[in-house]
Amino acid sequence: MVQQIKNVAVIGSGLMGSGIAQVTAYAGFLVTLVDIKKEILEVALKKMEERVLKEAKEKFNGNEQSQRKFVQDVIQRIRITTDVESAVSNADLVIEAIVENLEIKQRLFQKVEAIAPSHCILATNTSSLKLSDIGKYLNRKSQFGGLHFFTPVPKMQLLEVVQTSDTSESTLEALKWFGNKIEKVVVICKDTPGFIVNRLLIPYMSESMALADRGVASIEDIDTAVKLGLHFPIGPFELADFIGLDIALSIQNGSREHYPEEYNKLPHSKMLEKLVSEGNLGRKTGKGFYDYRSKL
Ligand code: NAI
Numbered sequence: 001m002v003q004q005i006k007n008v009a010v011i012g013s014g015l016m017g018s019g020i021a022q023v024t025a026y027a028g029f030l031v032t033l034v035d036i037k038k039e040i041l042e043v044a045l046k047k048m049e050e051r052v053l054k055e056a057k058e059k060f061n062g063n064e065q066s067q068r069k070f071v072q073d074v075i076q077r078i079r080i081t082t083d084v085e086s087a088v089s090n091a092d093l094v095i096e097a098i099v100e101n102l103e104i105k106q107r108l109f110q111k112v113e114a115i116a117p118s119h120c121i122l123a124t125n126t127s128s129l130k131l132s133d134i135g136k137y138l139n140r141k142s143q144f145g146g147l148h149f150f151t152p153v154p155k156m157q158l159l160e161v162v163q164t165s166d167t168s169e170s171t172l173e174a175l176k177w178f179g180n181k182i183e184k185v186v187v188i189c190k191d192t193p194g195f196i197v198n199r200l201l202i203p204y205m206s207e208s209m210a211l212a213d214r215g216v217a218s219i220e221d222i223d224t225a226v227k228l229g230l231h232f233p234i235g236p237f238e239l240a241d242f243i244g245l246d247i248a249l250s251i252q253n254g255s256r257e258h259y260p261e262e263y264n265k266l267p268h269s270k271m272l273e274k275l276v277s278e279g280n281l282g283r284k285t286g287k288g289f290y291d292y293r294s295k296l
Pocket of ligand 1: 016101127
């Protein structure tokens with residue numbers, strides 16, 4: 001029988017954590033959302049409320065009473081706190097979505113493990129770090145695994161469930177069960193840098209940018225070639241502008257720094273570095289590989 005999960009603590013209420021808390025509450029779980037400052041949590045809660053209201057409006061077209069009830073039902077399942085101890089002490093599952101820093105994550109998990117009930121499953125949403133590094137100091141390594149979500153969490157269907165060599169079958173089953181309950185399509189991956197999606201994406205983006213850097217083809221033609229030749233919905237430069245060029249650069253640099261043997265052979269994009277140093281970060285600043293300012 002799959003381990004019961006009712007109470008979920010989500011640590012980190014930024015872009016990912018607030019989305020994870022939202023879909024978890026939506027599926028009927030009780031969620032405690034943790035961050036370092038009350039103001040950050042209040043902003044996250046407000047954003048979640050707005051997103052759920054938008055969904056309620058689509059679901060209950062014109063019926064304001066049903067819309068309000070729907071929003072209330074979801075939001076009342078989310079408690080916010082800056083106190084990790086109170087959040088974790090009765091949790092069945094803890095999902096970590098804090099800053100992408102190995103030492104800070106390691107310290108947090110040690111703290112969480114000391115407080116969490118003995119049956120509690122611990123999961124990280126890291127996108128680029130190895131789970132075996134994050135969980136290095138844990139005693140209950142068999143209860144530790146990965147839940148790698150994609151942004152925007154409420155919209156993206158995919159969930160990568162990651163197992164280390166120590167993750168037990170029952171932990172893996174419980175993580176898969178949870179993923180299905182929150183209506184994600186679950187894929188399983190062993191603990192390797194980048195898991196499935198980013199492991200394919202990082203070299204693909206690097207090689208695309210290297211083609212443009214070398215002047216082999218224009219960014220427009222590379223995007224067109226990928227869309228029409230590979231049936232991808234968007235090209236690599238359109239995708240980079242969408243993700244944000246600062247994030248694309250930090251993924252590129254972070255991957256090399258943490259896993260040189262895996263990623264150091266990939267070409268370094270000069271064009272990407274130049275755009276970021278000029279403050280052109282993609283759609284969010286109006287200009288990146290493409291200029292969006294006339295369309296704003
Ligand atoms: P973010 O910067 O939006 O949010 C991180 C939050 O964690 C902040 O609100 C920060 O105040 C809080 N925080 C930092 N240290 C904390 C601590 N010790 N205790 C409690 N809260 C703490 O970051 P984002 O984008 O949500 O990323 C979070 C994690 O998810 C990272 O590990 C990232 O690699 C991963 N991830 C990010 C994706 C993305 O597209 N942004 C996609 C998939 C995974």
